[in-house]
Amino acid sequence: MGISKKARKYTDKHEWISVENGIGTVGISNFAQEALGDVVYCSLPEVGTKLNKQDEFGALESVKAASELYSPLTGEVTEINIALADNPGLVNKSCYNDGWLIKMTVDSPSELDELMNEDAYEKYIKSIED
Amino acid sequence: MPVQRCWRRQLAGVGLKQTPLHDFHQQHGGKMVPFAGWSMPVQYTYSHLESHMHTRQHCSLFDVSHMLQTKVFGRDRVKFMESLVVGDIAELKPDQGTLSLFTNEKGGIIDDLIVTSTSEQHLYVVSNAGCSDKDLALMQTRAQELRAAGSDVHLEVWENALLALQGPSAVRVLQAGVSDDLAKLPFMSSAVMDVFGVPGCRVTRCGYTGEDGVEISVPAGRVVELAERLLDDPDVWLAGLAARDSLRLEAGLCLYGNDIDETATPVEASLVWTLGKRRRAAMDFPGAAIIVPQIKEKPKRKRVGLMSTGPPIRQHTRILDLEGRTVGTVTSGCPSPCLQKNIAMGYIKSEHSKVDTVLTVEVRKKNYSALVSKMPFVPTRYYTIK
Numbered sequence A: 001m002g003i004s005k006k007a008r009k010y011t012d013k014h015e016w017i018s019v020e021n022g023i024g025t026v027g028i029s030n031f032a033q034e035a036l037g038d039v040v041y042c043s044l045p046e047v048g049t050k051l052n053k054q055d056e057f058g059a060l061e062s063v064k065a066a067s068e069l070y071s072p073l074t075g076e077v078t079e080i081n082i083a084l085a086d087n088p089g090l091v092n093k094s095c096y097n098d099g100w101l102i103k104m105t106v107d108s109p110s111e112l113d114e115l116m117n118e119d120a121y122e123k124y125i126k127s128i129e130d
Numbered sequence B: 001m002p003v004q005r006c007w008r009r010q011l012a013g014v015g016l017k018q019t020p021l022h023d024f025h026q027q028h029g030g031k032m033v034p035f036a037g038w039s040m041p042v043q044y045t046y047s048h049l050e051s052h053m054h055t056r057q058h059c060s061l062f063d064v065s066h067m068l069q070t071k072v073f074g075r076d077r078v079k080f081m082e083s084l085v086v087g088d089i090a091e092l093k094p095d096q097g098t099l100s101l102f103t104n105e106k107g108g109i110i111d112d113l114i115v116t117s118t119s120e121q122h123l124y125v126v127s128n129a130g131c132s133d134k135d136l137a138l139m140q141t142r143a144q145e146l147r148a149a150g151s152d153v154h155l156e157v158w159e160n161a162l163l164a165l166q167g168p169s170a171v172r173v174l175q176a177g178v179s180d181d182l183a184k185l186p187f188m189s190s191a192v193m194d195v196f197g198v199p200g201c202r203v204t205r206c207g208y209t210g211e212d213g214v215e216i217s218v219p220a221g222r223v224v225e226l227a228e229r230l231l232d233d234p235d236v237w238l239a240g241l242a243a244r245d246s247l248r249l250e251a252g253l254c255l256y257g258n259d260i261d262e263t264a265t266p267v268e269a270s271l272v273w274t275l276g277k278r279r280r281a282a283m284d285f286p287g288a289a290i291i292v293p294q295i296k297e298k299p300k301r302k303r304v305g306l307m308s309t310g311p312p313i314r315q316h317t318r319i320l321d322l323e324g325r326t327v328g329t330v331t332s333g334c335p336s337p338c339l340q341k342n343i344a345m346g347y348i349k350s351e352h353s354k355v356d357t358v359l360t361v362e363v364r365k366k367n368y369s370a371l372v373s374k375m376p377f378v379p380t381r382y383y384t385i386k
Helices: A030-036 A109-114 A118-129 B022-027 B048-057 B077-082 B129-148 B170-175 B220-231 B241-250 B277-282 B288-297
Strands: A008-010 A015-020 A023-028 A041-043 A056-061 A066-070 A075-080 A102-105 B031-035 B038-043 B059-063 B068-073 B096-103 B109-117 B122-127 B154-157 B161-166 B190-195 B198-204 B213-218 B236-238 B301-308 B318-320 B326-335 B342-349 B358-363 B366-373
Touching: A008 A118, A015 A109, A023 A030, B022 B031, B022 B038, B022 B220, B038 B241, B048 B059, B048 B236, B048 B241, B059 B220, B068 B077, B068 B129, B077 B122, B077 B129, B109 B129, B122 B129, B129 B154, B161 B170, B161 B220, B170 B213, B198 B220, B213 B220, B220 B236, B241 B326, B241 B342, B277 B288, B301 B326, B301 B358, B326 B358, B342 B366
Parallel strands: B059 B236
Antiparallel strands: A008 A015, A015 A023, A023 A102, A041 A056, A056 A066, A075 A102, B031 B038, B059 B161, B068 B122, B068 B154, B096 B109, B109 B122, B161 B213, B190 B198, B198 B213, B301 B342, B301 B366, B318 B326, B318 B358, B326 B342, B358 B366
């Protein structure tokens, strides 16, 4: 079962987060995975890493370049997607489901209000494409 | 994560030059980006990986018209060329070419280039787009100096388009459109021929991928027609700058500006083979007094290949010895699509430059193991006649 569209909030750097029972699942948007190209390696943080909102927490590597990842919220990393070690292409194939990157605690739920919902993010993508 | 502005909408911008294939690229789904002052396709509708692997398994067509093509005429054209480059140009057979280097008085590399001694009373020179202004100024100034001293030499910038067709099926594809027997055109040789009905094309058996293939200098007005004709063969895919870079890195070929520049001598750059035998003895090329002694005395640093697993190692990555001391820097790197490992080139202190030396690279503040490796990383398949 996938993560419902309604539940996702987006950053202006194209990460998404979806919170359930106090744990946020983080990934990158379809717009981002398309622009990045084939992901060949994922650099992810260790479980237990404490992140502030907008902290750099890792990177996704394509053949051509690396793209840094920035934390959407303040919290602690509780899980990383180990499937990406052998199958980094999941980020491209299933960026909202099997290609999730990390799970984290949500220390300041009010930070969620600062992120974009689905409609706002769609508008945002259109504005930067022009 | 930061995302580059959508390529499809990116304007070429004021002042970017366009090759005669610019519209053709866009019609074929090319994503245009600025490169060395030109608007060039970085990739088309296939992914970078697909394009790279297709080149190794079939063949790809690249627009390389941004490179500078120059013809050198005159009785003293070889003397002129030898006054600027490190190679034995006089010894080239008719229609034979060689990779050579423009060097400066400090022994640094001004550019790398291919010089072909044609059987049509001129030298044919292909050099990098990013160095075209300085290369042209260098050649024009020297030609003027020599003429003032009574020599017979003059230059002509050759405003042709340039295509590269590279891969194991490239020559089969081309053979269908030429009457010359391409089996008689070995690596680094050149000939003028009609190609699919386009007369006067210079075909040189060379390239920048490590595969068998050719570069075809085509009159600008007919290059779209020729490109479309080559694409008629389903084995041929268009490829752009992204695949061009990962292919050349697997082949161990330098990128000027990254792996070689004016601060590197040919010896430091592990390009000693470009120094002509006669030229070394005569010490009669720019910077010879610095370069030639380095062959025996060994330079302080050397360009080497590196391989690793873990995160890809890219330009400016620090290289450390096992005690944690900085011993070098990466100048180019990418994940190798063929090898499924990371490959890179960099300069390291000579004492650590032996193949199989174990070193450390620092990526995002973490250390990973790297191994000094032979190049090419992927075996090359140049066509030689035994």
